[in-house]
Amino acid sequence: MKTLFDKIWDAHIVTEVKDGPTQLYIDRHYCHEVTSPQAFAGLRSRGLKVFRPKQTILTADHNIPTMDQDKPIRDEVSRFQVDTLTNNAREFGLTYYGLGNPKNGIVHVIGPENGYTLPGMTIVCGDSHTSTHGAFGAIAFGIGTSEVEMVLASQCILQTRPKTMRITFRGKLNEGVTAKDMALYMISQLTTGGATGYFVEYAGEAVENLSMEGRMTLCNLSIEMGARGGMVAPDETTFAYLNGREFAPQGEKWDEAVAYWKTLKSDEDAVFDKEVVFDASQIKPMITYGTNPGMAMPIDGTIPAPEGNDAASINSFEKALNYMGFKPGEKLEGKAVDYVFLGSCTNGRIEDFRMFANYVKGKKKADNITAWLVPGSWQVRKQIEAEGLDKILKEAGFELRQPGCSACLAMNDDKIPAGKYAVSTSNRNFEGRQGPGARTILASPLVAAAAAVTGRITDPTH
Ligand SMILES: CC(C)[C@H](C(=O)O)[C@@H](O)C(=O)O
């Protein structure tokens, strides 16, 4: 009578403190340049080593430029961040995929694609979107820098057991509706605080039918409705994706692993603290109109009026629309936009580029659009080239950039100018997220592709 979450959690308990947190063993620890420097400095000042160096993987992604990566980073702050990570990797003897390494890329893209992320694992990283890895049937969650230090030093973490929630998507998605639309729909229904305190398991026919890329997109956005993380039970899709990946088990070990992974699902009679059911066939391509991912609507919808009569929430709703330059009752379909960003750990994988390329094939980039197409990793970029998608994109007037977080959070040079509208496949539309004053409209790679060729917000299913 256990949920998938319970099975994995219980298998990783080291000690339980009565009425206190659990000491949980961590199988995999990912680190990037933004949240690790103080943690390594802490180890250094206490004269400690990394306890299980083989379980720790480092990559540079947030601060790296997406052009001229073979040259020194121009921005001083970014160069310092990346150099610090490089030095820490060397000093502590850790696996590091830095700039110029063929395995470099966004932490949540390179973990799965190299087979470091596996079913049944506990996975942490000083990054909220660590929830992405839950797509493999793992307990994966973001941690703070002091916890990064704790995991480096002990391979364990203190955690309070979250409540469990199951979100079931019944039925099938319509043509042109993607995992990103499922996620935006779900957050718009449950709100950005709707899953606070919970660990979510996604289930149902529409989830089972998703590719691993789609499941990663869905799990990635769990955090945007407050969840501690999201997960999908591993199945044949999961095993097929992992089979043959460099750091996944091989040979006999593979067979043993799959036999164990097949037990990783919620028991029929398992009880969740909360159950939510959605009808997948009701979901349309989605866009956001405000400054949090919950402020989302179907692409042909009209911006709602603020709900209720609580002055503070009416105020923040109005502030959001003001920032975006929108009004309640306004339709966004057909509205001209300025930038299109395809990329991030939400939608920067091969399938996202296939979707985008397939849509723009034989069409041309609109003149009013600046498009930034940023693969999530060098391996994704290589695959794009191997499939000839780069040629299709080029013929349509698009260029590929080099991998990294890029305009998802604009810690590098890729900043959307103030007041400009960007249709972005990333996960956050907060004020200033893509650059000071930038206006973000979150959407799927298909909606992004449609905007890129029409110059406007366009329903890709029409
Ligand atoms: C920089 C990092 C701490 C941050 C996160 O935790 O999510 C970033 O990745 C983001 O997407 O905002």
Ligand code: SF4
């Ligand atoms: S791509 Fe964006 S959301 Fe993902 S880790 Fe980088 S900054 Fe965070």
